[in-house]
Amino acid sequence: MSSETELLPCDVSDLPLVRIASDLSMMAWEQMVAWRGSLGAQLDASVVDTKTSPNDLVTLADAQIESLVRGYLAKVRPADTMVGEEGAPALDPIDFFDAQFARGLHCFDPSANDLRDMSDGGQPLEWHVDPIDGTVNYVRNIEHYAFSVGVCEAGESHGRGLGEERWLIGLVASPGLNVTWVGAKGRGSYRIEGRLSGRGGSALVDGSASAIPARRLRGTPAGLSGRLLATGFAYTGDSRGPQLAKLFTLMEGYDDIRRCGSAAIDLCMLAEGKVNSYAERGIGIYDYAGGGVIAAEAGAHVHRGGSGGPTAAAESEREVRRLIASI
Numbered sequence: 001m002s003s004e005t006e007l008l009p010c011d012v013s014d015l016p017l018v019r020i021a022s023d024l025s026m027m028a029w030e031q032m033v034a035w036r037g038s039l040g041a042q043l044d045a046s047v048v049d050t051k052t053s054p055n056d057l058v059t060l061a062d063a064q065i066e067s068l069v070r071g072y073l074a075k076v077r078p079a080d081t082m083v084g085e086e087g088a089p090a091l092d093p094i095d096f097f098d099a100q101f102a103r104g105l106h107c108f109d110p111s112a113n114d115l116r117d118m119s120d121g122g123q124p125l126e127w128h129v130d131p132i133d134g135t136v137n138y139v140r141n142i143e144h145y146a147f148s149v150g151v152c153e154a155g156e157s158h159g160r161g162l163g164e165e166r167w168l169i170g171l172v173a174s175p176g177l178n179v180t181w182v183g184a185k186g187r188g189s190y191r192i193e194g195r196l197s198g199r200g201g202s203a204l205v206d207g208s209a210s211a212i213p214a215r216r217l218r219g220t221p222a223g224l225s226g227r228l229l230a231t232g233f234a235y236t237g238d239s240r241g242p243q244l245a246k247l248f249t250l251m252e253g254y255d256d257i258r259r260c261g262s263a264a265i266d267l268c269m270l271a272e273g274k275v276n277s278y279a280e281r282g283i284g285i286y287d288y289a290g291g292g293v294i295a296a297e298a299g300a301h302v303h304r305g306g307s308g309g310p311t312a313a314a315e316s317e318r319e320v321r322r323l324i325a326s327i
Contacts, residue, residue: 008192008214012184016118017169019106020076021149022196025173025180026105027093028065028131028147029195032175035061059139065131067091073127075115076107080125081154085286104197124154128289134262143176148264150289170293172264181268183294189271190214217298219315220273228275229254230266234282250279250326267291270313271298277314279323
């Protein structure tokens with residue numbers, strides 16, 4: 001958890017997939033901030049609805065952000081698949097945002113006044129998007145909420161083995177914490193203060209973006225006292241009972257647990273070394289997609305549980321397997 005600040009390497013910032021994910025996070029960040037003022041203590045039903053339980057909240061902001069992401073990817077990566085939580089229809093970002101904001105997107109083409117098709121002719125990819133991971137926190141103005149996106153080769157996202165998935169990049173952006181985390185396969189993971197914005201404008205084609213201050217993440221440093229496990233619990237009582245019954249076994253070897261309400265942020269805290277491990281059952285692929293890449297690129301062993309299976313990350317494969325058996 002060194003405070004030493006470096007620069008985001010060009011071999012990360014100049015990756016087309018990172019540039020695209022950066023644009024997606026800019027749109028999400030803009031709308032999370034814009035909607036926040038509409039969500040007061042009343043939890044007005046006109047802007048907040050429930051999913052599986054009264055505490056499993058979905059907002060109009062969730063659906064709107066997913067629609068904007070879907071509309072963006074339909075133009076920029078039309079052959080790819082977007083997997084979202086809300087199933088919202090596409091919304092064209094160029095029609096939605098003002099011209100100044102649109103010009104700040106990496107993939108904006110001023111000559112066409114539209115988004116540039118960035119298809120590369122390669123294998124189609126899957127974009128697993130959680131518009132707001134930690135919606136309950138967002139609605140209640142608790143800082144731990146984030147936009148999350150993870151990109152993998154199509155057809156490879158549902159494997160359950162250690163290190164078998166073909167995940168390429170992950171990005172998690174939290175306006176509440178004013179931080180963005182990004183990881184790219186084989187290139188490490190990094191923490192950036194504030195937004196990872198389109199600082200380079202059209203530099204996606206014409207050159208490199210401006211230097212971006214960042215901190216390389218390497219997990220928990222040796223010799224740090226205490227051990228913390230990040231986890232989460234189901235919204236419904238039927239699922240929560242078995243989870244609580246296993247908690248004593250799950251916590252073996254740990255001093256305490258942390259439960260911040262966002263799997264994406266939990267995994268980023270693991271990458272930073274703020275917690276030692278993470279384990280949770282019952283989450284979706286979109287919940288761990290971005291954070292899983294970031295944790296893995298910081299040196300963690302990550303088991304992705306597919307939709308609803310056990311997801312765990314720790315400093316050793318042995319501990320990951322113990323957590324999976326315990327959860």
